[in-house]
Amino acid sequence: MRENLHRFFRAARGAGVRLSPAESIDAMRAVSKVGFSDRTVLRDTFLLTLAKTQDEKKALGACFDLFFDQPEPAPPPSDESETDESDTLESGAASDAQGDADGGDQAQDLGQLAQMLLSQDRNAMAAAIANASNAAYLSDIRYFTQRGIFSGRILDQMGIQRLRDDLDALTATNPALAERLQTALDGLRDTVRETVSQALMLYGREEAENLRNEILRNAPLSRIEPRQVAQMRVLIRQIARRLRERYSKPRKRQRRGHLDVRRTIRRNAAWGGVPFLTAWKRRHRDKPKIIALCDVSGSVARVSDFFLLLIHSLHEVVSDVRSFAFSGHLIEVSDILESKSPEEAMAEIMSKVGFGSSDYGNSFADFEHEWMNAITPQTTVIILGDARSNNLDPRADILRRVGERSKRLVWLNPEGRMAWGWGDSEMPRYSTFCTVVRQCATAQQLERAVSDIVASYQ
Amino acid sequence: MADKGPTASIEAVESGLAAQGYIASRQIATAVYLSQQIEKPILVEGPAGVGKTELAKAIAAWRGLKMIRLQCYEGLDEAKALYEWKYAKQLLYTQILKDKLGEVLGGAETLQDALAQLHDFGDVFFSKEFVEPRPLLQALEQPAGCVLLIDEIDKSDAEFESLLLEILSDFQVTIPELGTVTAVAAPTVILTSNSERDLGDALKRRCLHLHIGFPEQKLEERIVESRVPGISQTLRKQMVGFIHEVRSLDLKKLPSVSETIDWARVLVLLQAPELGSEIVKDTLNVLLKYEADIEATLPQVSTFIAKTSRQSVVFG
Numbered sequence: 001m002r003e004n005l006h007r008f009f010r011a012a013r014g015a016g017v018r019l020s021p022a023e024s025i026d027a028m029r030a031v032s033k034v035g036f037s038d039r040t041v042l043r044d045t046f047l048l049t050l051a052k053t054q055d056e057k058k059a060l061g062a063c064f065d066l067f068f069d070q071p072e073p074a075p076p077p078s079d080e081s082e083t084d085e086s087d088t089l090e091s092g093a094a095s096d097a098q099g100d101a102d103g104g105d106q107a108q109d110l111g112q113l114a115q116m117l118l119s120q121d122r123n124a125m126a127a128a129i130a131n132a133s134n135a136a137y138l139s140d141i142r143y144f145t146q147r148g149i150f151s152g153r154i155l156d157q158m159g160i161q162r163l164r165d166d167l168d169a170l171t172a173t174n175p176a177l178a179e180r181l182q183t184a185l186d187g188l189r190d191t192v193r194e195t196v197s198q199a200l201m202l203y204g205r206e207e208a209e210n211l212r213n214e215i216l217r218n219a220p221l222s223r224i225e226p227r228q229v230a231q232m233r234v235l236i237r238q239i240a241r242r243l244r245e246r247y248s249k250p251r252k253r254q255r256r257g258h259l260d261v262r263r264t265i266r267r268n269a270a271w272g273g274v275p276f277l278t279a280w281k282r283r284h285r286d287k288p289k290i291i292a293l294c295d296v297s298g299s300v301a302r303v304s305d306f307f308l309l310l311i312h313s314l315h316e317v318v319s320d321v322r323s324f325a326f327s328g329h330l331i332e333v334s335d336i337l338e339s340k341s342p343e344e345a346m347a348e349i350m351s352k353v354g355f356g357s358s359d360y361g362n363s364f365a366d367f368e369h370e371w372m373n374a375i376t377p378q379t380t381v382i383i384l385g386d387a388r389s390n391n392l393d394p395r396a397d398i399l400r401r402v403g404e405r406s407k408r409l410v411w412l413n414p415e416g417r418m419a420w421g422w423g424d425s426e427m428p429r430y431s432t433f434c435t436v437v438r439q440c441a442t443a444q445q446l447e448r449a450v451s452d453i454v455a456s457y458q
Numbered sequence: 459m460a461d462k463g464p465t466a467s468i469e470a471v472e473s474g475l476a477a478q479g480y481i482a483s484r485q486i487a488t489a490v491y492l493s494q495q496i497e498k499p500i501l502v503e504g505p506a507g508v509g510k511t512e513l514a515k516a517i518a519a520w521r522g523l524k525m526i527r528l529q530c531y532e533g534l535d536e537a538k539a540l541y542e543w544k545y546a547k548q549l550l551y552t553q554i555l556k557d558k559l560g561e562v563l564g565g566a567e568t569l570q571d572a573l574a575q576l577h578d579f580g581d582v583f584f585s586k587e588f589v590e591p592r593p594l595l596q597a598l599e600q601p602a603g604c605v606l607l608i609d610e611i612d613k614s615d616a617e618f619e620s621l622l623l624e625i626l627s628d629f630q631v632t633i634p635e636l637g638t639v640t641a642v643a644a645p646t647v648i649l650t651s652n653s654e655r656d657l658g659d660a661l662k663r664r665c666l667h668l669h670i671g672f673p674e675q676k677l678e679e680r681i682v683e684s685r686v687p688g689i690s691q692t693l694r695k696q697m698v699g700f701i702h703e704v705r706s707l708d709l710k711k712l713p714s715v716s717e718t719i720d721w722a723r724v725l726v727l728l729q730a731p732e733l734g735s736e737i738v739k740d741t742l743n744v745l746l747k748y749e750a751d752i753e754a755t756l757p758q759v760s761t762f763i764a765k766t767s768r769q770s771v772v773f774g
Contacts, residue, residue: 033492052667057669270548
């Protein structure tokens with residue numbers, strides 16, 4: 001049974017539950033106390049010991065149902081492990097032995113497998129399949145292309161060779177029985193295939209997910225397909241979570257030089273106010289203040305969408321975010337993003353400013369006119385856009401003033417460096433006033449860019 | 459105190475808590491049972507008023523243990539949670555013992571000798587007598603074990619969490635001057651959180667994680683039955699059904715179990731025979747705590763009542 005538990009933990013990791021070895025040890029200890037007799041109790045036990053958030057509980061619950069839905073070598077091991085918890089190790093081996101013993105004692109001409117199939121003993125079949133899957137290391141399955149191989153291996157383990165011989169022999173001597181056996185064999189094939197598919201769903205998920213995420217991370221954001229948008233949102237949330245964890249640590253550092261009189265007196269009350277221990281004033285470092293200006297025209301829109309989602313998921317790290325969207329003119333969109341789901345918010349933003357061709361000069365003028373005094377010396381201004389202004393006046397002078405007022409001015413451009421300055425791109429003119437200019441086309445580049453911005457406040 | 463008697467099985471836990479008027483769902487009972495068996499703290503999360511704190515009280519009452527409560531808030535630190543030196547007592551004793559000290563040190567001729575003699579007395583002023591135990595240390599010192607409730611851990615600072623780690627995993631604390639204090643009997647530790655901020659992984663790893671949500675209709679009826687015995691069966695069915703309808707609305711603060719119980723008490727006090735739209739409208743402020751929520755619910759009241767009385771006819 002311990003083997004089974006280990007496989008379950010692996011499957012759980014695949015389902016996105018983060019399990020540490022310590023947690024699996026706890027789970028094992030807990031399981032040894034409650035036993036395997038009651039499925040709901042077992043499920044609750046896993047939910048209590050392994051999952052640490054609501055989402056994880058949901059994922060783990062689904063994983064549990066899928067996992068224990070498998071044809072299991074059900075009754076014998078569960079009885080054993082209930083009576084003696086200490087040697088759960090042996091029970092796995094014991095059930096193996098039993099599986100072998102079952103068919104062996106009816107000494108007939110037919111092979112074990114054939115007898116089992118003909119006797120229609122479902123429990124024995126399930127046990128045999130499970131044992132064969134163990135022997136074939138089914139839990140190592142990672143990719144869907146391996147399904148055939150594993151099905152073959154399992155059938156080999158179960159003794160399909162012997163069955164074929166039996167079948168040949170029977171067709172000559174007893175055609176009716178042979179036909180029955182053939183039908184049963186087809187059924188067995190189906191069951192094995194199902195078992196393998198299920199295993200793929202359980203164990204292959206992690207690998208498949210990693211692969212997919214890796215591809216997704218490096219795919220150009222502007223060109224991902226609509227069906228991938230949801231996955232990308234999940235990925236962006238993961239990135240936000242990572243950044244939050246990295247940068248939301250306490251932000252205090254002692255500054256020697258200024259005595260904190262009140263705390264010093266309090267601390268030295270024990271010695272009648274004689275200052276043995278000194279307390280120094282602390283400086284709280286400011287959390288980043290961010291003003292984001294996002295081009296939402298044409299191909300840049302998708303990138304802006306994800307960028308805004310990322311910036312607005314960083315609550316604990318960033319104290320103040322104001323975002324603006326523009327194409328022909330500029331509006332503030334912070335409230336829309338805060339109050340609505342990402343999909344709805346983006347739709348509303350697009351319906352307000354998403355039409356028309358981009359006019360950077362006009363949009364910057366809008367910004368300067370109304371929101372220029374929102375920029376403080378602690379603010380990082382991030383502009384996301386391809387700087388293609390359709391040959392209209394770029395108004396780089398406004399950008400210069402923005403750069404002078406702010407702590408940093410960062411320009412993220414979804415286009416490759418090669419394209420900057422070609423055609424109607426005003427990038428070279430703008431970049432002179434920016435603190436940092438970088439390409440930002442994929443989720444990975446987006447993560448690095450935002451990470452650097454937040455880190456500059458640490 | 460993990461004796462086999464009261465916590466022998468999940469059923470025993472369930473009935474034990476029920477005897478204290480706490481109707482536990484299967485999951486809660488399993489959590490309590492496991493925490494006793496493998497000696498792990500329980501971290502309880504869930505919306506306000508679903509009985510997180512109540513659970514700790516019920517366990518303490520059922521097991522006949524003392525309950526020690528540590529309410530967390532921003533700025534809570536070691537001195538208020540763990541232990542503090544009794545400064546005043548230390549000072550007073552030094553004053554009183556001044557003459558005695560003179561006698562002891564009288565024989566010494568040089569400063570070196572006096573120091574050496576002082577060293578022989580050890581750290582008299584930093585001994586157990588001068589430690590003021592705060593809730594966490596108190597909990598470890600209970601000879602019969604106790605229930606330690608660390609309430610609203612999410613309100614405390616992240617630093618405080620790290621302070622708890624040693625207690626939660628090994629039931630011990632280290633006081634630099636005294637050494638390590640280990641629990642006489644492992645206390646039952648319950649931590650509650652309203653998920654105002656994400657707790658650290660290190661803390662979560664050391665606990666069983668229990669999420670208490672709003673109970674199902676059947677369970678909630680049983681809770682009301684045990685808490686407000688005077689209420690008639692039809693009214694109970696109707697009001698719980700009504701609350702479940704209200705929870706399906708998009709409100710600022712959904713009514714939780716504590717509101718259900720309060721409302722049941724109010725209805726009993728007003729001697730309402732059954733749920734009518736008048737009485738509901740009059741008492742809605744017991745259930746909902748925001749003006750906007752009440753306004754959002756008011757137009758729905760008659761529909762909800764009609765729905766719930768239909769249900770109670772079907773089931774009753």
